Amino acid sequence: MSEATPPAVLVGEADVAWFAKHGWWVSPRVLTDPELDALAYGVDRFYARDLDVQLPAVPPGDSDPGQPDSQTLQNDYVSLQVDEIRNFVMSPMLGSIAGILGSHTGLRLFHDQLISKAPGPALVGWHTDRSYWLTCSSQDMLTIWVPLQDVDESNGGLQVVDSSHALDLDHNTLRGFHATSAERQITSWPSFSVRTLRVRRGQVSVHHARTVHGSGPNTTRLPRVALAIHLQPEQNHYVPPPAGAPTLHFNDVLCRRDGVGHPDYHDPYVCPIVWPQESGRP
Known part of the structure; x- marks a missing residue:
């Protein structure tokens, strides 16, 4: 295996300028096989319901891992429930990538999602993360997307506009994650503006909370599994949502x-600091 790129050379001025212009970025290889194997072990533990912590309630929209026939499994707050996933999410290297790309002075975890897309025709419709975070004062939140295998057009790679x-855009109208019709997926945006991100195992992608994104079908024989790590700038705080938006985010239950x-x-438990971290912190 090749070694991951040293943290000191991960993000340069050209990368920051690219992210500011395009709203997305794909890293070089930054994760080692042992790191990804530990994450995969935690994912297996989650799906087997071998949990270190039991949440006080089930996040709305969570899939039942006991229903493997579901084509797309979506589960939130997995890092609060399984230690191996928590350790991975708290990697200082990942936080520094997002913080430097977004020109932030500090970042906290907002929450995370584990998404497994089984082979089949299911799509993820166009949406923005911002549209689900209208109780947040910041419009500059970020998502690090970590696939557990090589991802491209064939297995439902992340698509961005x-x-x-x-x-x-009116982000109060862009909650289309479950709007999975092919017409919405293909014709809502000019084809020249849609990019399918090809991310190799060991790479990650980062996208802005206002970046419109979705994904296509998984036409391979294996599930496409990815962890989305949602991050908030240190200044972010709760604000009452606008009319028509969900009145409650599940963070409001846990925090x-x-x-x-x-x-x-x-x-500090639900939304810990991920960057910069004090010396000696995990």
């Missing part, structure tokens, strides 16, 4: 309350 994070009774997105 290039530079869409800079468009004046402690701040001084005025709002969900505290600085809760």
Whole structure:
């Protein structure tokens, strides 16, 4: 196996400029096989319901891992439930990649999602992460997308609408994750603006919360498994959502309350600091 790229040379000025212009970025190889094997072991433990922590409630929309016939399994907050996934999500290297790309001074975890797409025709419709985070003051949140295998057009690789994070869009109308019709997937955006990200095992992609994205079908014989790590700038805090938006994010159930009774997105357990981390912290 080849070695991962040293952290000191991961993100340069050209990468920061690319991300600012395009709203997405694909890394060089930054993860080693042992790191990914440990993550895969944690994923297997999650699906086997071998949990280190039991959440007080089931996140809405969570798939039942006991129903393997479901073509797309989506499960949130897996890093709160399985130690190996928690250790992976808290990698200082991953936090530094996102922080430097987004020109942030600090980042906290917001939450994470494990998504397994079985072979078949199911799509993920066009949406933005921002559209699901309208209780957040920040519009500059980020997602690190970590596949556990090589991903491209054949197995439902992540598709992005290039530079869409800079468009004046109504993010209260872009909750299309489950709108999986082929017509929506193919014709909603000009074909020249849609990029399917080819990400090899050991690479990650990063996209802006306002970047429109989705994914195509998995035409291979194996599941496509990926972990999405959603990050918030240190200044982010709860705000009442606009009319028509969901009134509650599941973070609001898990997080402690701040001084005025709002969900505290600085809760050190649910939303720990991922970058920069104090010396000696995991």
